[in-house]
Every structure is written in C-alpha cells, then in structure tokens.
Amino acid sequence: MDGKGFSGVPLEELVPLWGPPSTGHPVTGQLSEARADLTGVSTDSRRVGAGELFIPLVGERFDGHDFLETVLAPAEGQPAAAAALAQADRLDETAAADLARRSGRPLWRVDDTLLAYQELARFWRRRLGLPVVAVTGSAGKTTTRELIRAALAPLGAVVASGGNENNDVGAPLTLLRAGVETAAVVVEMGMRGPGEIGRLSRCAEPEVAVITNIGTAHIGRLGSREAIAAAKCEICEALTAKGVLVMPAADPLLEAALAPGWSGRVERVALADEPLGLPEGPEASWVGELVEGGGALVVTRRGADGGASGGDLRVALPLAGRHNARNLLLALAVAAELGVPLEALTALAVEVPGGRNRRLEIGGITVLDETYNASPEAVLAALNLLAEGGGGRRYAVLGTMLELGDQSLALHAEVGRRARELGLDGLVVVDRGAEGDAMVAAAEGLPRLARVVRPEEAVASLLAWLEPGDVLLLKGSRGVALETLLPSLKEGLGRSRDS
Numbered sequence: 298m299d300g301k302g303f304s305g306v307p308l309e310e311l312v313p314l315w316g317p318p319s320t321g322h323p324v325t326g327q328l329s330e331a332r333a334d335l336t337g338v339s340t341d342s343r344r345v346g347a348g349e350l351f352i353p354l355v356g357e358r359f360d361g362h363d364f365l366e367t368v369l370a371p372a373e374g375q376p377a378a379a380a381a382l383a384q385a386d387r388l389d390e391t392a393a394a395d396l397a398r399r400s401g402r403p404l405w406r407v408d409d410t411l412l413a414y415q416e417l418a419r420f421w422r423r424r425l426g427l428p429v430v431a432v433t434g435s436a437g438k439t440t441t442r443e444l445i446r447a448a449l450a451p452l453g454a455v456v457a458s459g460g461n462e463n464n465d466v467g468a469p470l471t472l473l474r475a476g477v478e479t480a481a482v483v484v485e486m487g488m489r490g491p492g493e494i495g496r497l498s499r500c501a502e503p504e505v506a507v508i509t510n511i512g513t514a515h516i517g518r519l520g521s522r523e524a525i526a527a528a529k530c531e532i533c534e535a536l537t538a539k540g541v542l543v544m545p546a547a548d549p550l551l552e553a554a555l556a557p558g559w560s561g562r563v564e565r566v567a568l569a570d571e572p573l574g575l576p577e578g579p580e581a582s583w584v585g586e587l588v589e590g591g592g593a594l595v596v597t598r599r600g601a602d603g604g605a606s607g608g609d610l611r612v613a614l615p616l617a618g619r620h621n622a623r624n625l626l627l628a629l630a631v632a633a634e635l636g637v638p639l640e641a642l643t644a645l646a647v648e649v650p651g652g653r654n655r656r657l658e659i660g661g662i663t664v665l666d667e668t669y670n671a672s673p674e675a676v677l678a679a680l681n682l683l684a685e686g687g688g689g690r691r692y693a694v695l696g697t698m699l700e701l702g703d704q705s706l707a708l709h710a711e712v713g714r715r716a717r718e719l720g721l722d723g724l725v726v727v728d729r730g731a732e733g734d735a736m737v738a739a740a741e742g743l744p745r746l747a748r749v750v751r752p753e754e755a756v757a758s759l760l761a762w763l764e765p766g767d768v769l770l771l772k773g774s775r776g777v778a779l780e781t782l783l784p785s786l787k788e789g790l791g792r793s794r795d796s
Contacts, residue, residue, distance in 0.1 A: 302456075302474040303421050306335045308380055308403060311350075314416055318380065318403035319393045335379055338417065338473055340466070342368050347376035352414050354466065355384065361410075362387040369400035378402065384410045411465055415500040418469030422502060427479055428635050429472070429501050433486040433494055433532050434509025435525065436675040437624050438463065440616065440649055441509050442485045444628035447615070447645040451637050453480030460650070463487035468497045481635060488528055490518055495531035505631050506532045508544040509624060511551050514672035517702025526554035533559040543630045545623065546581035547572035564634070566626035568619065585626045587619065591685065594622050596629060596639075610639050615647040616654045618682040652780060659783075660790030661765030663688060667772040668780040671698045673708045679772045680715050689766030690722035692745075694755045694782070696773020697732045706735045713739030723747075723762050725755040727777055752782040760789045 312318075336348035342364035345351050351368045353361025365388070368378040380403040383393055388406065397404040407413040422429060430449075432442045446457040456475045461467055463485040475482045486497045498506070511526045519525050530551070533542060538561065544551060546565035552575060555563070567573050567581035574580030585594045588611075596610045612629070614622055625645075633639060649655070652669030663686075667679045676698065683691050693716060701708050713736035716724050723745030726736045737748050747758040752773075763769065773779045 302476045303338050303417075304334070304336050304476070306421075306424075308335065311380075311405070311417075311420075314420060315382070315405040315407050315413065318405040319390070319397040320403045339378070340414065340470075345376060345378050348379045350417075351378040351381040352410055352417070353381070353383065353387075354410055354414070355387070360387070365396060365404075366400075369396060369402050369404070380404065382407055382410050382413055384408070412496075415465070415469045415496065418472040419500050419502060421475070422472045422482070422500075425475055425477065425479065427475065428481045428505070429503045430481065430483045430505045430507065430631055430635075431486055431498060431501050431503035431532055431536075432483065432507045432509070433488070433529050434507070435512030435514040435529070436672050436678070437509040437620060438485050438487065439669075440621060440653060441507060441624040441627055442483050443647050443649050444615070444621075444624055444645065445483050445507070445631050447647045448628040448632035448642055449481045449483070449635060449637060451632075451641045452635065454478055455481050455483060457483035458485035464489075465493065465496060469500055472501060486532060489515065491524070491528050492531070494528060495534045498532050498535040500535075502535045502537060503532075504537050504540045505634050506536050506540065506542045507627050507631060508532065508542070508551065509627065510545060510674060511548060511554075512672055512674035513701060513704065513708060514674070515700050516704055517700040520702070522550055523554070526550040530554045530558055533561075536561065541634055543627050543634070545627075546574050546579075549575060552578060564630045566623065566630055568623060568626075583626050583630050585622055587614075587622055591617065591619075591622075594625060596626065598633070598639075610643065612642060613644045615645045616649070618654075618678060618685070620678040620682070621654070657783075659787050662763050662790060663768045664783075664786075665768065665770045666780070666783075667770065668778075669775065671696065671772050671774045671777075673698060673701070673712065676712050676772050677715055679770055680712070680719055680721075683721070683768060683770040684719040686768055688768045689764065691719075691768050691770075692723040692725075692759070692762060693721055693770040693772065694725045694727060694752070694759070694779060695736065695770075696727045696752070696777030696779050697730070697736075699774045699776060705732055709733075710735040710739040712736055716740050717742050722767075723758075725749060725758050727752055727755060727773060727779065752777065752779045753785050755782055756785045756789055759786060763790070 338350045339345045340352050345368045382405045385406045393404050446455050449455045456479050458471045462471050471484050484501045486494050488494050541562040543564045546567040565581045566583040569586035584597045594612045655666035657664040709732040717740045725747045726733050729750045749755050771779045
C-alpha cells in the first residue's frame, strides 16, 4: 500500500467480516477497548508496515503463514503488524490463541485467506462507495482499461489495475489502493478457467462491466468459444442491479451467453462499417466512423429508436488501429455512464504498459512493439494494423500463441495465412514445433520467409531485409519473450548505418 488507500479502519469493524478474533488484548472479546486504526494491509511479510493488517496467502511455492510470528512479534526495532489472518487448516485454534497471547495482537482464523482478502476488498469498496468499472475480454483488456482510465480523468483521481493485477490477488489489491480522494476504480479481470471472473465480480461489485470481445484465448483450457463467452459473462454476477454492461454489438456468442445471467441494461458499440446488430436483436447504441485516414473517430450515440441522440462527437484516435477504435467506443460509453461530459473527451492522453501499442524508431525502422502477449485475435488485429500503416515495406516477427488446445495448429495456420493474404514483405516465425510448422506452411508464397528457434536469431534475417522507412511488427505470447531481440536489433542497425 502507498498509504493513500486502505487505512483508518478501526479493528472492530472487521469483526462482522470474520467474527471475534483470537486476541492477546487485556480484555478478551472487547476489541473496541483497545481501539487501533489500521494503517494498511499487506500480503508480503517483507513489507509489512507498523499498524497494518497482514494476510498470509498460500501459493504453489510459498506460504505466508511461515512468517506469522515474524510480523506479529518481530525482532526489536522492526515494525509489527496490528493484526493478522490465518487459514484454519494452516494454524489450529490452540496455536492461534497462543500466538495472539504472546504478540498481544488479534489473529483471525478464516477458512481461506485468499477469499478473506477479497472480502476485505469488497468491504473497503463498499465503505468508500465510489464507482467501480470492471473490464474483461479475450483480447484488449489492458488497452481498454487504460482508455477507460483516461476517459474518466475529468472526474478526478482514477485508480486502475496495474501490471498483472487482473487475477484473484491483483483485483483486490487494486480496490484496496483506492482512497477517499479516489473518484473511480477500473479493475481488469483476467481468467484461466471458469469461476474466476465470477469471484472477481463478487469482490468488486461493479456499477459498469465491460467485455471487449470473445475470442480463442485459453480455448485449450475451456474447450470452446461458447465456454469462453460463458466465463466472460460471469462479470455480470455481481453487477449492481442498476448497473450496465458495455460490449460489442452483433456477437451471437456473447448475446447467447449473456441471456441467462443478465437482464439489465446493455450498451452495445460498433464501427459504422460493421454489422450494428443481429437480426431481430438489439442494435448498437454507440457507433463510430473512422475518418481522417483512421486518425479520428466520429461517434454517434443512438437512442432506443435507432436515431441519433445528442449529435456527433469527433474524437482523435489516441491509439492506432480499428481494434483500438472499437476499444475507444467502449471507453466513451463507460465515461458517459458515469457522468463525464462527452465534449471533454475529444482528445485522450493514454499511456499503455510496455509491449502493447508501442511504436519505436530504431535506425530509421518503425517497430510496432506488441511483445507483451498474444492471442489469435490480437495477432490478427496487429497484422491488420501493420498492413494499414503507411511507410515502406512491412515485416513481422511472430512467436507462438499458448493455451489453444486441439485448435492450436489451425489457429496458427490462420495467422500465417493472414500474413500471406496481407502481402507482407517478409515474416520470421519463432518456434521449433508443430505450431511453427503450421504458420510457415500457411505463409508460403511471401517474398521472404524465415524460421528460427530463439528470438535473437531473427535479427540476422531482419538485418538482411530491413531498410530505412520499413515497418516491423513484433508479436508473440509472453513466454516467447520477443522483446529480447530488440537490443541486438538496435545494435545491428546502428552498425549497418555507420558502415
């Protein structure tokens, strides 16, 4: 915690969450007589501050319970936690009472410390009473999260998920970073299987939920796009009754998965040259038309009768690409829902984390750095962005995509085929296995085609191909680590320009 989030909570306010604690206070059961306001919450024993609540989590390679004694009864001169939780199967009642007595600090035994951590985040979210936006989808979650953060800036300070704060541990951390000065919170929600987004929804209780798209990421774990759609729609499980879901229009899988669990309001978005709705189904309430060569978006908000409502808004596109124009529409719909005047959103300042939507200039070459991660939909969108851009010749280095199950070969072949259809000037595939085989076979016919095992091995081909003015796309799953070729590429291009 940075001190601006969870703090100032009296210990006795936690009793309704977990019942009376084991306590070392002089008057057992009368916690209020030893009143102490918590200064924060920590799950890291190495960083527990004085007066904080320590929640030990259990991981595959660590167990925070190993350090309960250290944080409750530290060595002289070290800060002590004000209280702690413990998982009942890790610390029995006798041991908990003994530790509480020796340390003089309350210790709650709970069934699951991770769920208790999420309960605490929900408690804090309710205590603050501020609007919460939840974002999920197969691709574009982080970019859409940052677009929403920027669109909500007129309201005041916005706390949003950072780094990998999109899971069971990260989502509550985001909520607990909010404070009394916070105007809104944006929580990104990822998943690795069914039920996870439902848990995160119950933790965050959003007023606005956003689903960016339904694709094939994690299809190896869930088995089908229908199952993926159902898992993403879990975001509505704790969507407040007066809340709203924002999502793309004309997606039959999403509409079918949504019907059983959400009957509240839905705002749908679409680009003007796309289907605005399904036959006999609701149409988009937000429509955007790309103008100025894709540099701006003219947005029309449509009423229930399909007519324009409130006139058109011209917004400069802060991130290139059709997929980002659609993500921008989602963000604008969220901002309008939370009361941001649309005229304040004509030019958004957006910063996305490294490896996403990053443009680099290296030795006269424009590099589209999309190395953070990859799903089939995200790779296809990045290839389209490469093809849409101006400049010189167009090259790509593509790594493999993970967790695609028995559809993996077909989806990698689709990527290779798309590279060929777009007429790229060259492609380097980074993979030694069957997925690389599928991608290379489907891309046959490109003027230049190479295959390597490690990212840095791609540099030799690139140095032979690239000339000033060319554009290079780097895209692959996190495990491929394509960003590791950048130093060698920069060094090699520097040498070639000097010679």
